[in-house]
Amino acid sequence: MSLNIAEEIASELVESDTEYALGAVLARASRRLGFDHYALSLEMGSPRHDDPGVLIHDYPEEWAKIYVAFDLAGRDPVRRACDKSFTGFEWGALDRLIPMTRGDRQMLAVGLECGIGDGYTVPRHLPGEGRGTCTFVVRTGGNLPRPVFFAAEIIGALAMASAQRISGNFRSPGKPALSDRQRECLLWTARGKTAVETAIILGISPETVVQHLKLARERYDVHCRQSLVLYALFDGLIGFDDIFRWRGKGH
Amino acid sequence: MSLNIAEEIASELVESDTEYALGAVLARASRRLGFDHYALSLEMGSPRHDDPGVLIHDYPEEWAKIYVAFDLAGRDPVRRACDKSFTGFEWGALDRLIPMTRGDRQMLAVGLECGIGDGYTVPRHLPGEGRGTCTFVVRTGGNLPRPVFFAAEIIGALAMASAQRISGNFRSPGKPALSDRQRECLLWTARGKTAVETAIILGISPETVVQHLKLARERYDVHCRQSLVLYALFDGLIGFDDIFRWRGKGH
DNA sequence: GGGCCCCTCCCCAGTTCTTGGTATGTCGTG
């Protein structure tokens, strides 16, 4: 049963501590699930680490060369579709996610000629952090093992998490960088309120709001509000939801 | 096996065609998995428009009331953590995802008193589209059924996809894209530069920079820089990569 | 050509922010 496979592979994934080991686990996993190839990409942005990202795969050499040489990433319909689906998707359903141009179909056709038959791609995006995809592929002429898609979904997501951990891009949050009150003032600032408006909302003096924001800026060593908001957003101290839709909703 | 449950529930989810039916399926699913409550939220579309989105749950009435009354959404650590994890996460691991302030812990404590014990939240974000979360909760004193987390992950994601389908929320592509120059000025602003500094960098008059930012603000219908930067970031017009990693690494 | 958008530059009045201080009181910890 695919669940057992998923469980086993999951534990292998969390034990992987190098890119090489991770690749080996994914290669083995893709075969056990009934696929022929895999590809994992991770593009994380961090102000503290200058990380080029992660790309590991066992695609046919020919396809990898073409993909890089012609810079196909920029026009890859699969990548575009990644912005449209909450779940993994098989490539045959691409046209239900995005409009497919002739060039898109041609690109898939070129893939076919290189041994890239059909695929199942697991997309993930973390706002302000970066994104990752994990794709499992069958060779040209092969059939996608649909019954294992759920397992592939889990494995793909866990693989990204592992890659993030391995690449050192996981920033363990030390202590809260800001006090509660500072964060509250910052939040209303991010929502577009001025210091005076925030003061009225919080029921305190405008000067106090300014003071909180002042100290918050010093914490992050920035000298303007844009940057303060961005750093707090990046650090996870505030989130897009907090900013854009603060009228009640449950978690 | 829990993935069998997932398979069954998955087919129920894709057959649901009303919010009510979806809620019923999720309620049944959460019980079968060993949870006591569920909550599904979906917020699609632009943050500019006041789209109510989807929110269905069977939380205790008391908690829902408090959550709205005290405007807890703005300081909910679970919501913040959603921007940090590729996979679902249990609330006990929150402090490994985000910095937890005193207020955060207090909020969880209040939840405990309302019958919200521990939870597992599945986050998804589609850049420029919106986001969804699906949370499964055990009552206060209950233990999280960790063996079914994988199934919960699948069900949560599928539930969001169903909610998206049901709500008929297919974002209008009316994007307020900025002009190249506007975006460029915005980018340097996000990097913490003043209008004068940006002007020097771009080799144009400070007045022009101000003008670009002015028109950009009008596009997004905001009246301050923080908000402008945030909206552009959310829309994917600029990314954290652009902001934090602009030194070196030319491309 | 005319309309529309973009890029550029300018002026001005008013508001807001930033930075530098000082000061009080509470709270929790060592």
Added chain:
DNA sequence: CACGACATACCAAGAACTGGGGAGGGGCCC
């Protein structure tokens, strides 16, 4: 208890931003 961290409040000067105008030139499309 002393100390640091936090929240609150205030003052002042200068820099920066916001919102309201106008204005010329270039490119694109019908």
